[in-house]
Amino acid sequence: MDRLEALRKLLPGKVETSQAERRRHGRDEGYPEEGEVLAVVYPEGVEDVRKALLWAREHQVAVIPFGAGTSLEGALLPLGEAISLDLSRMNRLLEVRPQDFLCVVEPGLTRKALNEALKGTGLFFPVDPGADASLGGMAATNASGTTTVRYGGMRQNVLALQVVLANGEVLELGRGVRKTSAGYDLKDLFIGSEGTLGVITRLTLRLHPLPEHVHTLRVFFPGVEEAAEASYRVMATGLPVARLELLDELALKALNQHLGAGFPERPALFLEFHASTREALEAESALALELMREAGALEVEAAKREEERKRQWEARHQAYWALVHLFPGHRFVITDTAVPLSRLPEAVRYAQALLREMGLTGNVLGHVGDGNFHTLVPVLPEEYPKAEAFAEKLVKKALELGGTCTAEHGVGLRKRKYLPLEHGPALDWMRHLKALFDPQGLLNPGKVL
Amino acid sequence: MDRLEALRKLLPGKVETSQAERRRHGRDEGYPEEGEVLAVVYPEGVEDVRKALLWAREHQVAVIPFGAGTSLEGALLPLGEAISLDLSRMNRLLEVRPQDFLCVVEPGLTRKALNEALKGTGLFFPVDPGADASLGGMAATNASGTTTVRYGGMRQNVLALQVVLANGEVLELGRGVRKTSAGYDLKDLFIGSEGTLGVITRLTLRLHPLPEHVHTLRVFFPGVEEAAEASYRVMATGLPVARLELLDELALKALNQHLGAGFPERPALFLEFHASTREALEAESALALELMREAGALEVEAAKREEERKRQWEARHQAYWALVHLFPGHRFVITDTAVPLSRLPEAVRYAQALLREMGLTGNVLGHVGDGNFHTLVPVLPEEYPKAEAFAEKLVKKALELGGTCTAEHGVGLRKRKYLPLEHGPALDWMRHLKALFDPQGLLNPGKVL
Numbered sequence: 001m002d003r004l005e006a007l008r009k010l011l012p013g014k015v016e017t018s019q020a021e022r023r024r025h026g027r028d029e030g031y032p033e034e035g036e037v038l039a040v041v042y043p044e045g046v047e048d049v050r051k052a053l054l055w056a057r058e059h060q061v062a063v064i065p066f067g068a069g070t071s072l073e074g075a076l077l078p079l080g081e082a083i084s085l086d087l088s089r090m091n092r093l094l095e096v097r098p099q100d101f102l103c104v105v106e107p108g109l110t111r112k113a114l115n116e117a118l119k120g121t122g123l124f125f126p127v128d129p130g131a132d133a134s135l136g137g138m139a140a141t142n143a144s145g146t147t148t149v150r151y152g153g154m155r156q157n158v159l160a161l162q163v164v165l166a167n168g169e170v171l172e173l174g175r176g177v178r179k180t181s182a183g184y185d186l187k188d189l190f191i192g193s194e195g196t197l198g199v200i201t202r203l204t205l206r207l208h209p210l211p212e213h214v215h216t217l218r219v220f221f222p223g224v225e226e227a228a229e230a231s232y233r234v235m236a237t238g239l240p241v242a243r244l245e246l247l248d249e250l251a252l253k254a255l256n257q258h259l260g261a262g263f264p265e266r267p268a269l270f271l272e273f274h275a276s277t278r279e280a281l282e283a284e285s286a287l288a289l290e291l292m293r294e295a296g297a298l299e300v301e302a303a304k305r306e307e308e309r310k311r312q313w314e315a316r317h318q319a320y321w322a323l324v325h326l327f328p329g330h331r332f333v334i335t336d337t338a339v340p341l342s343r344l345p346e347a348v349r350y351a352q353a354l355l356r357e358m359g360l361t362g363n364v365l366g367h368v369g370d371g372n373f374h375t376l377v378p379v380l381p382e383e384y385p386k387a388e389a390f391a392e393k394l395v396k397k398a399l400e401l402g403g404t405c406t407a408e409h410g411v412g413l414r415k416r417k418y419l420p421l422e423h424g425p426a427l428d429w430m431r432h433l434k435a436l437f438d439p440q441g442l443l444n445p446g447k448v449l
Numbered sequence: 450m451d452r453l454e455a456l457r458k459l460l461p462g463k464v465e466t467s468q469a470e471r472r473r474h475g476r477d478e479g480y481p482e483e484g485e486v487l488a489v490v491y492p493e494g495v496e497d498v499r500k501a502l503l504w505a506r507e508h509q510v511a512v513i514p515f516g517a518g519t520s521l522e523g524a525l526l527p528l529g530e531a532i533s534l535d536l537s538r539m540n541r542l543l544e545v546r547p548q549d550f551l552c553v554v555e556p557g558l559t560r561k562a563l564n565e566a567l568k569g570t571g572l573f574f575p576v577d578p579g580a581d582a583s584l585g586g587m588a589a590t591n592a593s594g595t596t597t598v599r600y601g602g603m604r605q606n607v608l609a610l611q612v613v614l615a616n617g618e619v620l621e622l623g624r625g626v627r628k629t630s631a632g633y634d635l636k637d638l639f640i641g642s643e644g645t646l647g648v649i650t651r652l653t654l655r656l657h658p659l660p661e662h663v664h665t666l667r668v669f670f671p672g673v674e675e676a677a678e679a680s681y682r683v684m685a686t687g688l689p690v691a692r693l694e695l696l697d698e699l700a701l702k703a704l705n706q707h708l709g710a711g712f713p714e715r716p717a718l719f720l721e722f723h724a725s726t727r728e729a730l731e732a733e734s735a736l737a738l739e740l741m742r743e744a745g746a747l748e749v750e751a752a753k754r755e756e757e758r759k760r761q762w763e764a765r766h767q768a769y770w771a772l773v774h775l776f777p778g779h780r781f782v783i784t785d786t787a788v789p790l791s792r793l794p795e796a797v798r799y800a801q802a803l804l805r806e807m808g809l810t811g812n813v814l815g816h817v818g819d820g821n822f823h824t825l826v827p828v829l830p831e832e833y834p835k836a837e838a839f840a841e842k843l844v845k846k847a848l849e850l851g852g853t854c855t856a857e858h859g860v861g862l863r864k865r866k867y868l869p870l871e872h873g874p875a876l877d878w879m880r881h882l883k884a885l886f887d888p889q890g891l892l893n894p895g896k897v898l
Contacts, residue, residue, distance in 0.1 A: 083713035099791035342548035
């Protein structure tokens with residue numbers, strides 16, 4: 001019996017080998033190369049995951065966990081013979097415990113489906129990377145997003161994980177409590193490990209009360225400098241800002257062309273405040289406006305109704321698709337550096353100047369409250385190496401400024417080369433950990449390290 | 450040349466061997482047994498720490514890192530031949546970068562000294578375990594405290610660490626940025642490892658803006674149940690509560706006797722709200738009061754002036770010393786369980802009933818916003834085993850409720866026996882990690898695992 005036959009016997013009705021499926025699982029949304037896996041396994045529970053991993057060990061075939069396929073750095077590309085472990089059938093919301101502010105989910109559930117299911121509980125899960133990613137995938141890359149400045153990213157919002165190791169062992173990591181000092185923090189070791197240490201099969205997530213009162217603003221500035229200064233002043237005052245996003249003039253131009261949005265085409269902050277009383281919200285928004293005017297704000301637009309707020313954030317999340325639409329036939333390089341907060345203006349200026357100097361165009365979008373910004377660079381296929389050279393220079397600048405090569409997209413294949421510079425000798429110890437948990441190197445090999 | 454002679458030669462002026470020093474470093478503030486180390490080394494920089502570790506390896510002597518000596522679970526007790534590595538001379542504030550909301554410190558700096566030094570910057574370091582612990586020690590036990598409900602504990606507030614491994618290697622873990630997905634999270638592996646994986650020699654800490662407006666309250670309830678319900682309502686509304694502490698009637702009685710404080714002797718919440726505008730503060734405090742009255746609050750006392758606020762929190766932190774004062778000649782067992790938020794009333798009732806049933810007295814003090822509470826049990830030396838039996842039952846109850854045996858005090862020696870129950874097979878993997886980083890078992894041996 002050949003090995004795929006054995007796999008089908010082991011997991012009847014859960015193995016797909018059509019070329020379409022094998023190709024769809026050999027790529028992600030941001031990496032230029034594409035591959036093809038041997039087969040796609042659709043586990044329906046932890047026991048299926050164990051079976052697939054034990055099969056993989058027996059036949060020495062690599063395993064690549066797959067959530068929603070929205071990753072950007074090449075984490076899903078097979079480098080040799082590999083099966084894809086598509087967790088989309090494990091998408092149940094297992095438990096909601098509103099009085100504990102937590103829920104328990106399977107890894108294939110997406111963040112939007114979760115928030116839909118939470119309607120009526122008064123709670124929500126705040127991490128929003130833009131894409132409707134799976135929660136398991138978001139934990140695997142330590143994803144974050146526009147609300148991280150207030151609510152934290154995945155690391156702060158995953159209380160516990162169930163994982164299956166390469167040897168088939170099932171571990172429970174962390175507890176459904178807000179604090180623990182009981183031993184080594186394995187939960188956080190698996191968050192951000194991109195499927196290279198084990199497969200996440202269950203997550204206990206922290207939920208937050210839906211804000212009673214929300215105020216959403218768009219504030220426009222003469223330059224990025226002034227916008228960054230305004231952000232700093234807002235944060236230094238301890239205002240409870242829930243979102244604090246920087247968009248440069250080109251990003252707004254792309255949104256105007258794509259959505260007909262009519263935004264002023266100047267560097268902007270998109271902000272949101274959450275509060276539990278109307279008076280608090282009004283006082284805080286007023287103070288924020290005053291601080292931003294002092295920092296040089298030119299125009300302010302408030303999104304008063306729910307509908308308009310939604311449109312604003314939908315527009316923010318459309319920034320990538322706006323470019324795709326405006327640049328048909330192009331490829332896109334998306335950078336994801338973060339720097340210490342005070343160095344953000346310098347890093348953004350550097351990126352903008354470098355784009356001009358290299359004859360590239362590109363939009364800057366920043367989670368400015370976290371010191372994290374993305375540059376979206378559309379290029380024709382033959383210019384891709386130039387865009388990659390730009391990205392490399394930007395990473396090196398970010399590292400020079402004390403920053404990181406990847407704030408929220410993960411390492412995948414693309415960022416591996418920067419880890420020696422970022423971590424120095426600590427990288428060897430990451431390799432030791434990999435060898436400990438996956439001695440045969442079967443879990444998403446060649447990624448991260 | 451004998452080994453201590455060699456150590457003195459290696460680190461002239463930095464080795465103490467008087468019996469007083471050797472004894473002072475062989476104990477902590479909460480564990481009943483006391484020991485004696487071979488010698489105390491006072492490193493003055495990372496190179497001294499390396500030298501001490503290499504000496505220890507050469508002579509196969511254990512090394513126990515020592516911060517301020519305020520730990521409670523036996524983490525400092527030598528189980529065999531060991532030197533103490535007292536980091537109190539490494540107590541410099543190396544760098545403050547207000548615009549990055551961070552600072553860089555040596556591990557021996559205490560949290561109070563740090564906040565003293567930060568005066569004038571408009572920023573503070575929020576983690577407050579009560580004792581004036583060293584920041585390195587706080588990271589080593591993943592400490593937290595009264596403000597964790599708002600600002601997080603050490604894990605959320607340490608951005609990066611420098612550590613020295615048993616083999617003398619110096620690693621830099623994490624970066625001075627708010628977000629990173631660049632590889633495995635070694636920083637959080639070392640936080641909470643209680644000196645068993647390496648010695649922390651530098652910390653990059655996140656700082657927060659000092660609140661512009663503060664409102665501090667004491668609210669009294671007919672029972673613990675009502676106080677817990679009030680806490681839940683406050684948290685469910687998303688109010689920006691910065692402190693949310695439960696004290697039972699016995700705790701208040703002890704404080705009244707010790708400090709002459711005149712508090713009503715009923716279950717109480719001590720609360721604090723932080724806001725950036727007066728209007729926000731007033732509206733939020735009013736809403737909180739309304740919610741607490743609905744939940745059955747009987748009396749409310751507001752601490753209006755800075756002086757009175759300080760007294761309130763000083764009283765909270767004095768709860769342990771009040772008992773020490775009231776029960777001369779007694780020993781104290783302090784429990785540190787956390788449970789999912791909704792199970793807190795049940796856990797507290799269980800603790801109170803069990804104390805009565807076992808003929809013990811004890812105060813309950815809770816970081817109720819985190820589901821974490823302490824029971825302080827004074828006993829005569831001959832009754833110590835009974836108090837330990839109480840603590841064991843309470844831990845088992847907490848684990849049954851989905852909780853943890855130690856929320857913020859760490860494992861040390863006392864909690865080791867509970868880890869198999871709390872972690873199951875994951876504990877073996879913690880042991881593998883220990884063997885990887887410290888193959889000769891020289892770093893604080895016998896602790897945690």
